[in-house]
Amino acid sequence: MRLSTRNQLTGTVAAIKPGAVMSVVTVELDGGQQVVASITKDATEELELAPGKPVTVLVKSTEVMLGVE
Amino acid sequence: MRLSTRNQLTGTVAAIKPGAVMSVVTVELDGGQQVVASITKDATEELELAPGKPVTVLVKSTEVMLGVE
Amino acid sequence: MRLSTRNQLTGTVAAIKPGAVMSVVTVELDGGQQVVASITKDATEELELAPGKPVTVLVKSTEVMLGVE
Amino acid sequence: MRLSTRNQLTGTVAAIKPGAVMSVVTVELDGGQQVVASITKDATEELELAPGKPVTVLVKSTEVMLGVE
Amino acid sequence: MRLSTRNQLTGTVAAIKPGAVMSVVTVELDGGQQVVASITKDATEELELAPGKPVTVLVKSTEVMLGVE
Amino acid sequence: MRLSTRNQLTGTVAAIKPGAVMSVVTVELDGGQQVVASITKDATEELELAPGKPVTVLVKSTEVMLGVE
Numbered sequence: 001m002r003l004s005t006r007n008q009l010t011g012t013v014a015a016i017k018p019g020a021v022m023s024v025v026t027v028e029l030d031g032g033q034q035v036v037a038s039i040t041k042d043a044t045e046e047l048e049l050a051p052g053k054p055v056t057v058l059v060k061s062t063e064v065m066l067g068v069e
Numbered sequence: 070m071r072l073s074t075r076n077q078l079t080g081t082v083a084a085i086k087p088g089a090v091m092s093v094v095t096v097e098l099d100g101g102q103q104v105v106a107s108i109t110k111d112a113t114e115e116l117e118l119a120p121g122k123p124v125t126v127l128v129k130s131t132e133v134m135l136g137v138e
Numbered sequence: 139m140r141l142s143t144r145n146q147l148t149g150t151v152a153a154i155k156p157g158a159v160m161s162v163v164t165v166e167l168d169g170g171q172q173v174v175a176s177i178t179k180d181a182t183e184e185l186e187l188a189p190g191k192p193v194t195v196l197v198k199s200t201e202v203m204l205g206v207e
Numbered sequence: 208m209r210l211s212t213r214n215q216l217t218g219t220v221a222a223i224k225p226g227a228v229m230s231v232v233t234v235e236l237d238g239g240q241q242v243v244a245s246i247t248k249d250a251t252e253e254l255e256l257a258p259g260k261p262v263t264v265l266v267k268s269t270e271v272m273l274g275v276e
Numbered sequence: 277m278r279l280s281t282r283n284q285l286t287g288t289v290a291a292i293k294p295g296a297v298m299s300v301v302t303v304e305l306d307g308g309q310q311v312v313a314s315i316t317k318d319a320t321e322e323l324e325l326a327p328g329k330p331v332t333v334l335v336k337s338t339e340v341m342l343g344v345e
Numbered sequence: 346m347r348l349s350t351r352n353q354l355t356g357t358v359a360a361i362k363p364g365a366v367m368s369v370v371t372v373e374l375d376g377g378q379q380v381v382a383s384i385t386k387d388a389t390e391e392l393e394l395a396p397g398k399p400v401t402v403l404v405k406s407t408e409v410m411l412g413v414e
Contacts, residue, residue, distance in 0.1 A: 019366030021226030031100020037133035088159030090295030157297030169238020228364030307376020
């Protein structure tokens with residue numbers, strides 16, 4: 001499936017912190033920066049996420065903010 | 070100001086496509102991947118965004134999705 | 139690619155209203171309700187969206203609100 | 208109150224999974240598809256959500272993504 | 277309709293900047309601070325928004341970030 | 346850092362309800378209204394949020410909805 005979602009970055013799961021119904025997943029992007037995702041615990045289980053697993057990080061462009069010094 | 074926003078990635082503005090009230094800004098992340106932001110045209114002007122300008126890309130962790138092959 | 143995105147509804151494009159950099163796409167869901175998406179004009183063109191085209195509507199669960207009478 | 212929110216779909220609560228401060232609510236849309244909402248546990252209690260209760264599912268159009276095969 | 281949406285602030289429309297398909301609406305909150313909303317132009321017309329009109333500003337709690345000095 | 350984020354309201358932390366990985370923070374805005382933020386528990390700890398602490402509430406304009414009576 002091709003998505004309208006503008007941002008699709010490649011990376012690898014670095015860590016998963018499971019909560020009650022939500023989980024916080026840290027991803028190491030290819031190129032070296034980190035992204036954190038707060039997704040449902042159900043999703044982490046269905047996708048069988050685990051440290052070392054390659055993932056695509058998706059973010060809709062309307063969710064991205066910019067800052068300048 | 071320190072922010073609760075988990076994702077703060079460094080990069081450089083690659084292109085700006087101005088619309089009527091919204092603009093679409095493409096950022097080249099340090100490390101080589103690209104991110105697109107749909108922000109208000111007012112914001113692009115206030116921040117004086119232009120190609121080559123260093124920026125921080127900010128995304129709240131609740132906005133991040135993950136995909137696996 | 140399997141996605142963490144909880145909501146993946148099937149439907150058909152009913153109408154597209156193109157703007158300067160954003161477009162508003164109306165989708166008729168299978169089952170008869172309608173969904174409106176504000177996405178970049180670039181995305182509508184890349185996906186070659188047009189009335190009658192089958193699409194999947196995706197929404198992260200953290201973006202969904204509920205109301206009761 | 209009339210809302211700017213473009214997407215207001217009717218359905219019925221199918222299941223509620225309560226967490227520590229967030230809850231995951233599954234709604235069966237009229238017409239047959241399902242939607243999952245991650246909302247605060249406070250909201251589920253204030254709205255007295257329970258399986259079988261009719262609800263309106265609300266999603267801002269800027270939060271909707273589209274996919275095509 | 278009672279909403280799960282945690283944030284419902286009262287205010288008055290201060291200005292509307294119409295775009296092609298999106299509009300940017302500035303609201304003066306009761307108490308004196310300002311909020312800007314990027315909503316569809318369709319919504320501004322359906323709600324007949326105009327300067328001086330009382331409105332409720334709604335924001336889902338998962339969309340709110342915090343900063344400290 | 347100057348941000349593209351249109352909405353930056355000043356206030357004071359009124360209460361924090363910690364969950365497993367998410368926390369719900371209530372902020373009393375200067376001017377008297379309240380805002381609730383669902384952020385990661387990690388963020389509440391890093392920012393050392395506590396009742397009485399002055400904070401800035403940030404919301405991207407694309408996340409704001411409006412309602413009229």
